[in-house]
Amino acid sequence: MTASSGTLVEVKNLSKVFSRGKEEVRAVTDLSFVAKPGRVTGFLGPNGAGKTTSLRCLLELVTPSSGLATFNGQQYSELENPAKLVGVSLGFTGLHPGRSAYKHLLVYATAAGIEEKRIDEVLELVGLTNAKNRKAGSFSTGMKQRLSLATALLGDPEVLILDEPVNGLDPEGIVEIRHLLRNLAAQGKTVLLSSHVLSEVQQTVDDVVIIAKGKKVKQCTLQELIEDTRPVIHVVTPTPEKFNSFAGGQVNLAGDRVSIYDTSLAKVGNFAFTNNIELHELSEELLDLEQVFLELTGDRNV
Amino acid sequence: MFKQMRAEWYKVFTTKTWMGIVLAAFVFTAMTVFGYVQIAGTLGIPTLEDVRLMNLLYGGSATGVALALILGVVGATAEYRYGTVDHTYLVEPKRSRVLVAKLVVHAIIGSLVGLASFGIAFATTTAAVSGKAHAEVSTSSLIEIGLATVAAFAIYTMLGVAFGSLVRNQLVGVAATFGWIFIFERLMVVFTPDLGKWLPGGAVNGLFGVTAIMNGQEYLPRNESALLLLAYGVILIGACLIVTPKRDIN
Numbered sequence: 001m002t003a004s005s006g007t008l009v010e011v012k013n014l015s016k017v018f019s020r021g022k023e024e025v026r027a028v029t030d031l032s033f034v035a036k037p038g039r040v041t042g043f044l045g046p047n048g049a050g051k052t053t054s055l056r057c058l059l060e061l062v063t064p065s066s067g068l069a070t071f072n073g074q075q076y077s078e079l080e081n082p083a084k085l086v087g088v089s090l091g092f093t094g095l096h097p098g099r100s101a102y103k104h105l106l107v108y109a110t111a112a113g114i115e116e117k118r119i120d121e122v123l124e125l126v127g128l129t130n131a132k133n134r135k136a137g138s139f140s141t142g143m144k145q146r147l148s149l150a151t152a153l154l155g156d157p158e159v160l161i162l163d164e165p166v167n168g169l170d171p172e173g174i175v176e177i178r179h180l181l182r183n184l185a186a187q188g189k190t191v192l193l194s195s196h197v198l199s200e201v202q203q204t205v206d207d208v209v210i211i212a213k214g215k216k217v218k219q220c221t222l223q224e225l226i227e228d229t230r231p232v233i234h235v236v237t238p239t240p241e242k243f244n245s246f247a248g249g250q251v252n253l254a255g256d257r258v259s260i261y262d263t264s265l266a267k268v269g270n271f272a273f274t275n276n277i278e279l280h281e282l283s284e285e286l287l288d289l290e291q292v293f294l295e296l297t298g299d300r301n302v
Numbered sequence: 303m304f305k306q307m308r309a310e311w312y313k314v315f316t317t318k319t320w321m322g323i324v325l326a327a328f329v330f331t332a333m334t335v336f337g338y339v340q341i342a343g344t345l346g347i348p349t350l351e352d353v354r355l356m357n358l359l360y361g362g363s364a365t366g367v368a369l370a371l372i373l374g375v376v377g378a379t380a381e382y383r384y385g386t387v388d389h390t391y392l393v394e395p396k397r398s399r400v401l402v403a404k405l406v407v408h409a410i411i412g413s414l415v416g417l418a419s420f421g422i423a424f425a426t427t428t429a430a431v432s433g434k435a436h437a438e439v440s441t442s443s444l445i446e447i448g449l450a451t452v453a454a455f456a457i458y459t460m461l462g463v464a465f466g467s468l469v470r471n472q473l474v475g476v477a478a479t480f481g482w483i484f485i486f487e488r489l490m491v492v493f494t495p496d497l498g499k500w501l502p503g504g505a506v507n508g509l510f511g512v513t514a515i516m517n518g519q520e521y522l523p524r525n526e527s528a529l530l531l532l533a534y535g536v537i538l539i540g541a542c543l544i545v546t547p548k549r550d551i552n
Contacts, residue, residue, distance in 0.1 A: 018550075053552075060395055061388060062550040077395040088392050093385035098317035107316065111309035111393040151389060 006037020006188045007072050007085065007158040009058070014067035016053050016214075026214055027053040031067070033209040033219050035192040037158070040185045042205035042222070043194040046297050050214035051194040052090070055163055059088060071159060083112035086159045087152035092144035092168060094151075097137025101128055101147050104136060105154060114154050122150040127176065141168030149177070160184060162193040166200050178204045198293040212297040229292050233260045233268045236281035246271050256280075306394055306403035313386075314411060319376060324415050327369035331419050332426045335362035339430040350436035359427040360439060361447045361510040363419035363455075368483045370412050370455040374462020375479050377408055379472035387551055397547040401467060405539060408459045416455025420448045450509045450524070457531050461502070464535075464542035505530040 016028040028050040035041040045051050056062040058069040060076045068075060071086060079085050095104060105119045123129045126146040131139070136147060145168050152160055160181070166174045181204055185191050195201045198208075208225055210218040218225070235243065235258040243251050248271070249263030260268055265284050272279050314320050338359055343349040350356065381387035394400050424444070462479070469475040483503060491498035491507075498504045499521045508527030522530060 056552070059392060061391060062552065063548070082395060083393045090388050094388045096317055096380065096384045096386055098319065103312065103316035107309050107312045108389050108393055110312055111305055113305050
């Protein structure tokens with residue numbers, strides 16, 4: 001695959017075991033997934049699931065115990081000028097508090113052989129132009145997050161790897177980053193972003209890779225994940241027991257409240273009308289994506 | 303490599319940390335010279351008419367090499383303290399290249415600070431002994447002391463970078479450096495002088511060739527001291543170049 005057709009990020013059977021004294025901690029186990037060009041891939045899982053360790057293995061900041069990760073078949077350390085192919089933001093750390101935003105970018109632009117005029121461009125892209133001479137130590141978490149993103153964008157890379165990029169951002173900032181990332185994916189770039197909150201990135205990602213306890217539990221498109229959700233119809237009625245005879249879905253009774261899974265509003269409405277049941281409420285919980293995510297990652301007691 | 307060196311140069315000079323350390327080295331040097339002039343001829347210290355004391359005054363910045371070590375330690379450990387090491391190794395994943403660039407740049411900065419420290423020692427000595435009877439120091443001796451100062455500062459700054467890269471924790475690195483220089487080495491030099499002269503601090507004293515007069519301790523000759531310092535450099539820098547590329551950065 002050439003650079004013009006994008007860069008495929010591929011993780012193959014990646015495992016990482018840390019040794020803490022005599023104890024071994026298995027952070028990532030046999031993880032495999034791909035992130036494709038032109039798409040935003042969400043790398044999702046609860047805190048401690050192994051997302052950051054996986055990304056650090058991918059970037060060779062951490063040496064995997066086994067397996068490997070490649071960019072169009074090349075490992076990170078084999079890339080000729082990695083900053084021009086892969087842009088990375090590992091959160092809002094990695095900033096010297098005594099160094100201004102502009103000078104922070106100057107250091108890494110210089111190391112990567114990137115022209116200085118690009119610094120102003122990326123500062124503009126992330127909305128930090130007015131703060132470019134301020135020291136990073138005076139930045140809010142959101143501003144640090146933006147500066148870290150600007151660092152990732154310095155080399156106008158084919159691939160963006162972002163660890164929790166919306167952490168600490170206000171709602172307006174989240175929307176801006178979403179538009180930016182969607183725009184970059186539309187240009188054919190590969191975007192891989194991690195998050196522990198699905199709802200934060202739900203409107204940004206095309207594909208999802210979900211991990212829990214270091215293991216992949218699902219890789220699919222966001223649409224496929226949505227299709228996995230089970231619609232729930234909520235009914236409030238003085239005669240809930242009458243719904244025991246409803247055959248079009250799974251019925252749960254709790255007081256005067258009835259929850260019916262795997263059915264539709266129309267079927268339940270028709271059943272109530274046909275059986276002359278008095279209804280005080282009839283509603284549908286339209287999107288249960290977060291609950292699916294929590295079920296997959298084992299974070300929900302169901 | 304040149305790009306990495308420029309980036310390392312910017313890393314040092316885009317913050318103000320270096321100013322405090324260098325200023326401390328200068329103040330340390332000036333205070334040492336001024337202090338010795340004040341107590342010359344007392345406490346067993348020779349008078350200003352003894353050329354050995356004059357050599358010691360012009361080499362007054364020998365005491366400031368501790369700050370050169372700190373400059374290197376802080377330069378290396380700041381990367382870990384603030385997490386900038388991530389971006390550093392992402393831009394250049396071949397870590398040994400980054401380390402070599404950092405070592406070379408710090409050696410250059412150390413040399414410049416050493417040269418400036420020698421200038422301060424020279425100016426302070428000239429001013430402090432003005433109007434007092436004192437021995438003349440030959441130009442060749444002054445040149446030797448100047449070169450020793452530059453070399454000691456350059457090597458100590460590199461040792462600091464190597465040590466800092468191995469230790470990674472800034473607080474531990476700085477505390478260990480001060481503990482080593484101001485407690486361990488001092489005690490070793492005083493109580494076990496035969497061992498003390500083989501330590502880096504003893505080698506610096508030998509390189510300057512100026513402090514043997516203080517406690518009767520004979521340090522190694524200048525050339526052997528230089529070789530000993532270089533040997534410490536090779537060992538510590540070698541360890542740093544072997545260990546650092548293999549370590550995980552979490």
